[in-house]
Amino acid sequence: MDSSAADLKPLIDVRNISFNYGPIPVLKEVTFSINLGDFLAIIGPNGSGKTTLVKIILGLLKPSRGEVRILGQPVDEFFDWNRIGYVPQKATHVDPLFPASIKEVVAMEFHAVSSHAMRKQDKELSVARALKQVGMESFTSRRIGSLSGGQQQRVFIARAIVNKPHILFLDEPTTGVDTETQEHFYDMLDSLNKKEGITIVMITHDIGIVNKHVSQVACLNQRLVYHGAHEDFCRSKAFKEMLAGGHHLVSHRH
Amino acid sequence: MDAFLSYGFLQRALLAGIFIAVACALLGVFLILRRDSMIGHGLAHISFAGVALGLFLNIIPLGIALAVAVLTALGIMKLKEKAGLYGDTAIAIFSSVGLAAGIVLATLARSYNVDLFGYLFGDILAIETSEVWLSVALAVIVVFIVILNYHRFMYMTFDREAAKVSGVKVGRLDVLLTVLTAVTVVLGMKVVGILLVSALVVIPAAAGLQLASNFKQAILLSSLIAVVSVLFGLFLAYSFDLPASGTIVILSFLLFGLFFLVKRVNKVR
Numbered sequence: 001m002d003s004s005a006a007d008l009k010p011l012i013d014v015r016n017i018s019f020n021y022g023p024i025p026v027l028k029e030v031t032f033s034i035n036l037g038d039f040l041a042i043i044g045p046n047g048s049g050k051t052t053l054v055k056i057i058l059g060l061l062k063p064s065r066g067e068v069r070i071l072g073q074p075v076d077e078f079f080d081w082n083r084i085g086y087v088p089q090k091a092t093h094v095d096p097l098f099p100a101s102i103k104e105v106v107a108m109e110f111h112a113v114s115s116h117a118m119r120k121q122d123k124e125l126s127v128a129r130a131l132k133q134v135g136m137e138s139f140t141s142r143r144i145g146s147l148s149g150g151q152q153q154r155v156f157i158a159r160a161i162v163n164k165p166h167i168l169f170l171d172e173p174t175t176g177v178d179t180e181t182q183e184h185f186y187d188m189l190d191s192l193n194k195k196e197g198i199t200i201v202m203i204t205h206d207i208g209i210v211n212k213h214v215s216q217v218a219c220l221n222q223r224l225v226y227h228g229a230h231e232d233f234c235r236s237k238a239f240k241e242m243l244a245g246g247h248h249l250v251s252h253r254h
Numbered sequence: 255m256d257a258f259l260s261y262g263f264l265q266r267a268l269l270a271g272i273f274i275a276v277a278c279a280l281l282g283v284f285l286i287l288r289r290d291s292m293i294g295h296g297l298a299h300i301s302f303a304g305v306a307l308g309l310f311l312n313i314i315p316l317g318i319a320l321a322v323a324v325l326t327a328l329g330i331m332k333l334k335e336k337a338g339l340y341g342d343t344a345i346a347i348f349s350s351v352g353l354a355a356g357i358v359l360a361t362l363a364r365s366y367n368v369d370l371f372g373y374l375f376g377d378i379l380a381i382e383t384s385e386v387w388l389s390v391a392l393a394v395i396v397v398f399i400v401i402l403n404y405h406r407f408m409y410m411t412f413d414r415e416a417a418k419v420s421g422v423k424v425g426r427l428d429v430l431l432t433v434l435t436a437v438t439v440v441l442g443m444k445v446v447g448i449l450l451v452s453a454l455v456v457i458p459a460a461a462g463l464q465l466a467s468n469f470k471q472a473i474l475l476s477s478l479i480a481v482v483s484v485l486f487g488l489f490l491a492y493s494f495d496l497p498a499s500g501t502i503v504i505l506s507f508l509l510f511g512l513f514f515l516v517k518r519v520n521k522v523r
Contacts, residue, residue: 084419095412101469121456
C-alpha cells in the first residue's frame with residue numbers, strides 16, 4: 001500500500017449507517033472514519049450496537065441504510081481481506097475437543113483464499129513470527145483446547161496478524177481473562193500499533209484501557225455520541241452521561 | 255487372507271469398501287466437529303425413500319437415491335436457514351418422512367424382497383464390477399474435493415465468522431459439504447446398508463478424534479481406522495459367515511472403544 005496515499009484517505013469510512021434487528025433499531029446514522037495508525041476503542045453500554053457496527057464494517061451484516069468503504073471501496077466489492085485481521089467476540093469459547101494445533105490455527109488464515117500463493121517455508125516462517133510477536137512461540141504443537149483463555153486469545157491475535165494486516169479488529173478481546181494477563185495483552189496491542197504500524201479497532205468496556213493505550217474513542221449508544229481523541233473523552237458530556245446512566249464500564253488504576 | 259487373493263467378489267468388496275470408507279471417514283470428521291453427526295442417519299432414511307421410489311418406478315434405485323438424498327440435504331440446509339429450525343429438528347422431520355415414504359412406496363412396489371433388504375442391510379459382498387468402478391470413481395471425487403478444500407473446511411468449522419471475514423465462501427462451502435455428505439451416504443449404503451451407513455460416517459471419525467493431536471492426524475487416523483474396519487470386517491465376515499455390514503460396524507466400534515480407553519489412560523497418567 002502506498003503509505004503517502006493512505007495517509008490522506010481514511011482506511012475505513014463509515015457513512016450514515018443505520019441497522020435494525022426486525023423492528024428494533026440498533027444503530028442510527030453512525031458516521032465516522034478510521035485512519036492509518038489509529039488505536040480506536042469503541043465503547044458503549046450493552047446493547048449499544050458496538051458488535052453490530054463492527055460486523056457491518058466487516059461485511060458480516062448488511063446495514064438498513066448507509067455504506068461502509070474500506071480503502072475507498074464499498075465493502076461489498078472489497079476483496080483484499082488479507083489486509084484485515086479479525087478476532088471475534090466469541091474467540092475464547094473454543095471447543096476443547098477441536099483437534100487443531102496452535103500452528104494449524106494460525107496457518108488457517110493463509111488458506112482462506114486460494115490466491116494466496118506462498119511457499120510452504122515462507123508460511124511456516126510467517127506463522128513462527130506471528131506466534132513470537134504474541135509470546136506463544138513455544139506452544140506450536142499444543143492443541144488449542146489445552147490452552148488457557150488468555151493464551152487462546154493470543155493465538156487468535158497471531159492468526160489475525162499472520163498476514164501482516166493493515167488493520168486489526170478485536171471484539172472484547174479480554175473477556176474472561178485475568179487482570180495481569182490483560183495488562184500484558186494490551187501492552188502487546190500497543191506494540192503492534194506503535195512499532196508494527198497496525199491500525200487497531202477494539203470493542204471494550206474497560207475505561208482504564210481507554211485512558212492508557214488508545215488514541216481515539218468512539219462512544220456508541222445506538223448513535224455515535226462521541227468520536228475523537230481519548231484525552232477529551234473523559235471530559236466529554238457523553239462520558240458523564242454514560243457514568244450517570246450506571247452503564248457497565250470497567251475502571252482500574254495504573 | 256488368501257481368500258482376498260483368490261476370490262473376485264472379495265476383491266471387489268475390498269476395493270469398493272476401502273474407497274467408500276475413506277470418503278465416509280473424511281467427511282465424518284467435519285460433520286462431528288460441526289455437530290452434524292446425525293445428518294448421515296437422516297439422509298440414510300431419505301435414501302431409503304429414494305431406493306423404494308427407484309424400485310417402484312423400475313429405474314436405477316441408487317441413482318434415484320442419490321438425487322433424492324442430494325435434494326433433501328439441500329432442503330434441510332434451507333430449512334435451517336430460512337425457517338429458523340434447529341438442525342436436528344430439520345433432520346428428524348426429513349428422516350421420519352423419508353422412512354415413511356419408503357415404507358409406502360416399497361409396499362406399493364411390492365418390493366419387500368431381496369433387493370430392498372440388500373439396500374437396508376448392505377450387500378458389499380454381492381457388489382458387481384460396474385458398481386465397484388462407479389463407487390470408486392464417486393469416492394475418489396469426494397475425497398479429492400475434500401482435500402482440495404480441506405483448509406477452508408477446517409477454518410469455517412473452527413471459526414465460521416473469522417473464516418468469512420478472511421474471504422472463505424462459507425455459504426458455498428456449506429452447500430458443497432452437504433452435497434458431498436449426501437453422495438457419500440448413498441455410496442456407504444452399498445457397504446453397510448441404509449440402517450448402518452451413519453455408523454460408517456461417524457464411528458471411525460470419532461475414534462480418530464480421540465487420539466489426534468492435530469487436525470491432519472485426525473483426518474489420517476480416522477481414514478486408517480475406517481480402512482482397517484472394512485479390511486478386517488470383511489475378513490471376519492467371510493471367515494465366520496457373518497453379515498459384512500454388521501461386522502464392519504462392530505469392529506469400528508471396538509476400535510473406537512480401544513482408542514477411547516487409551517485416551518483415558520493417557521489422561522490419568
